[in-house]
Amino acid sequence: MKIGIVGGGFMGLVLAHKISQTHAKVKVFEQGTQPGGLSTYQDYGDFTWDKFYHVILPTDNHLIGLIKELGLADQICWRRSLTGYYVDKKFYSISSSKDFLLFPPLNLFDKVMLGFTIFYGSRIDDWKKLEGVSVKDWLIRVGGRRTYEKFWSPLLLAKLGENHEKVSAVFIWTYIKRLFQARSSAAQKEHMGYVKGGYKTVFDRMETLLKQNGSSLALNSTVKSITSETSGGITINYDDKTETFDKVIFTAPLNKLEKTVSPELFEISKNEKKVEYLGVICLILLTKKPLTPYYVLNIADEDVPFTGVIGMSSLVDLNQTANQHITYFPKYVTADHTYWQKSDEALQELFLEGVYNLYPEFDKSEIVSSRIHKAFKVQPLQVLNYSSIIPKTKTKHPDFYVVNTSQFVNDTLNNNSVVNHIEAFMKDFEQEIQTDTEEI
Ligand SMILES: Cc1cc2nc3c(=O)[nH]c(=O)nc-3n(C[C@H](O)[C@H](O)[C@H](O)COP(=O)(O)OP(=O)(O)OC[C@H]3O[C@@H](n4cnc5c(N)ncnc54)[C@H](O)[C@@H]3O)c2cc1C
Incomplete structure (x- = not known):
């Protein structure tokens, strides 16, 4: 056959x-x-x-199974990773439960509500029930409006762009399940992996x-x-x-x-x-020194042209990348976004300006190379009753x-x-x- x-x-x-x-x-x-x-x-x-x-998460059992099946089990490397959040022009670590408890943009009540939302979300088994309710309505109902506006809304904007209000609560349920399960229960620390090469x-x-x-x-x-x-x-x-x-x-x-x-x-x-699909526009910088200690920095600031900073070299051994540090600056956008009309040169200029504003101490002479990568059809939007x-x-x-x-x-x-x-x-x-x- x-x-x-x-x-x-x-x-x-x-x-x-x-x-x-x-x-x-x-x-x-x-x-x-x-x-x-x-x-x-x-x-x-x-x-x-x-x-x-x-990145590979420790809970990616199907993917890890495939890598083993391919005879590449010994090529997987696991590293402790950090997650950050940029809000109100400041950087915060949200890598551990302690970090969450100390996270200043949220007051104690907000934190309890955030913790409750994550706990409640991770306990739901029947995702079908969440398909008919928008992610915004669900998060406000479970965790309150303030926690939504201070924490979830910027995160959704970062992950899904301006169209996030169209998406059902299943999106955040899958997100909570995937990311928060990745914290190793013993140490309450995130570990992430990659395959050598x-x-x-x-x-x-x-x-x-x-x-x-x-x-x-x-x-x-x-x-x-x-x-x-x-x-x-x-x-x-x-x-x-x-x-x-x-x-x-x-x-x-x-x-x-x-x-x-x-x-x-x-x-x-x-x-x-x-x-409807979201696309991605991403600046990739190779530098002589690292830009960020975080594997993922979520950016909740509409003045920044990208919505995340991915510090790949915080995870990957430098011998994998000829001693250079790779950092990705992605922005998820819908098909009608004005960014698609811009040339790669114009996008590069816009994103680099964003990098210099975010890291004013960054020395431009540290840049080895920079490029823009784009993909038009990446993430299908999980709208209501998807x-x-x-x-x-x-x-x-x-x-x-x-x-x-x-x-x-x-x-x-x-x-x-x-x-x-x-x-x-x-x-x-x-x-x-x-x-x-x-x-x-
Ligand atoms: C920025 C970004 C970050 C990501 N981060 C992670 C991560 O950390 N961990 C993770 O597990 N996943 C991550 N992913 C997701 C991962 O990349 C996808 O799950 C995966 O690549 C999807 O593969 P696919 O084959 O379904 O789609 P695609 O990769 O889109 O494959 C479709 C293929 O079809 C080809 N094609 C289209 N039309 C034709 C045609 N007419 N004739 C012949 N070929 C055609 C295309 O060229 C393409 O190669 C990320 C994705 C992006 C964009």
Whole structure:
């Protein structure tokens, strides 16, 4: 059995890895020059590191399981990490329970309410109940208006941009679950991890294993159309070539589904309502000295052009990055944001100005290089009753499937959720390809 996968991001490659371990052969089509999509890497000359920042949490069991399965368990490094919050023009650590208790922008009552919200949120199992209520209404109802305005609202703005009020309470529930579970219960300290060499190590290994199993990854291969054959099978047209597969799985963002699949296939695979995505614009600085002690600094200040500072070198050993410090300055934005109209040079100037204002003591001569990375379709917005508008993995065509991040209904966007999603999909899919082969 021959299976085509559209999209060689982490989703497409994990899927290819899992399927290639059955009797089926896989071919992945990726339009980029490198594998990995949003998880891909940047070549800095002396070293490569992730194009966008990625971290592994100790609770990422599915992802850690995959890394072990790839034979890379000994390549994972764990480090203590710090989280900060920038508010009222000051930096605060929020890395431990003690830090929260000392957090000056909140009074004692606010802190109790914040603690209660986190505790209450982490105890909820039935996320469906939260789908019909907006994140703002839920947080105010549980933790009070002041705590919302002082703590949650700036955090939501940082994570979701101006559209955060459209999002359901499931978003904050998944956030609380993922991040606060990561504090090791024994020490109440955060630990975070990475794979030596970054995600490139993971993708290189996956590509080697795919080849060993008789499967392949076609880079520089933009899928133009996907059509179903009356005689059976699905044909992929890419760069003026065509290839027919027994089954095809689409993993790219939903706007690409509409652009590539034939009208009759789209009719039976489309979602009920348009899914809106947030994009990301990110300045990446390589410097000779570190800029921040925090892995994540959340910025609650609308005067700053970015909404976070990710101090990758606070986590990653300097021998991984040729003794240079990588810091990312991201801003999550909707498709209509004015930033998309700006050139990379203009964005770089704007963000660098923000860096100098935030760190006035920072010496510009410490900068080794700076660049802007952008991605237009990153995070699907989990609006009210989101699970009712997304496409199903199994479409009405027996040989065409949609498996992508828009289907994360009770998870944040991260690679642990990707592996979890694929493992759930494989339970039925493996059975289907087994039955189909027996029938042939
Ligand atoms: C700034 C940022 C920070 C993040 N931080 C973390 C983190 O700390 N931890 C974590 O676990 N996760 C993190 N993530 C999330 C992680 O990157 C995603 O979960 C993951 O990359 C999603 O992979 P995907 O394959 O679903 O999507 P994508 O990466 O978008 O893959 C889709 C692929 O389809 C390809 N494609 C599209 N159209 C076509 C076509 N017509 N033909 C062929 N190919 C096509 C694209 O080129 C792309 O490679 C972060 C993401 C971002 C952007």
